Amino acid sequence: MSIDYLIMITKPMLQGAQMTVLLFFVAILTSLPLGFMFTLMARSAFKPFAWIANFYIYIMRGTPLLLQLLFVCFGLPILPVVGEYLVMDRFVAACVAFILNYAAYFAEIFRGGLLAIDKGQYEAAQVLGLSRWQTTRKIVVPQMFRIALPAVSNESITLVKDTALLYAVAVPELLHFAQTAVNRDFTIVPFFVAGIIYLLMTLLLTLFFKQLEKRYRFE
Structure with missing residues (x-):
């Protein structure tokens, strides 16, 4: 194994990692607010909202992400009547599946954070004359964020690793290029290189969340 070989296999894998990073940011930036919305719906006094949110969370947490990914990519387009309007690019479909799945997990994380806030x-807040919206924005959400931050950090790291499921729907991401190199060269070295790239990504994410915890949890 030479340095030239490592450079040759690493370059396409880094290109695939760009797709991994893009999916991560799209999913995390969208599923976090969506998850909070479902948390509020689940706690709503309007029962139909609560039922819808709880049913959604149950379905998304109770079925495998891979199944959801395959359903969005290949199942939606063959639905009767509406299927032709639900055909999406593979990467877009993957983003939708990841967003819907992780929103359910973040909803439960935020619910736990809300339940941990002392009544x-x-x-x-009522004594101070704050409205319900002011109470939520100035008191509840900041405390919930501090409480939920470690769990959000853990789930975000899991999201980085779950992006490897793109391989199942033929989106050319990091693992795709690693597998291609293994099949072509009959060596497991590309798997080790892919593992190192994943570890570096999760390390950066871990350091980022550690700084957030230091700033918000203990200030």
Whole structure:
């Protein structure tokens, strides 16, 4: 194994990692607010909203992400009547599946954060004359964020690793190029290189969330 060979196999894998990173940012930036919305719906006094949100969370957490990914990519287009309007680019379909799946997990994380807030905080806000919206924005959400941050960090790292499922729907990401190199060269070295790239990505993400925890959790 030479340096030239490592450079040759690493270059396409880094190109595939760009797709991995893109999926990660699209999914995380969209599923976080969506998950919070489902948390609010699940806690709503309007029962139909609560039922819809809880049913959605149950379905998305109770079925494998791979199944959801395959359904969005290959199942939606063959639905009767509406299928022809649901045909998407493979990467777009993958983004939709990841967003819907992770929104359910973040919804449960945020629910746990809300439940951890002492009821006295709400009572104190009422004494101060704060509206429900002001209470949520100034008191509840900041505390919920601090409480939920470690779990959000863990779920975000899991998301980086789950992007490897793109391989199942033929989207050319990091693992795709690693597998191609293994099949072509009959060596497992590309798998080790791919593993190192994944470790570096998760390391950067871990360091980022550690800084967030230091800034918000203990200030």
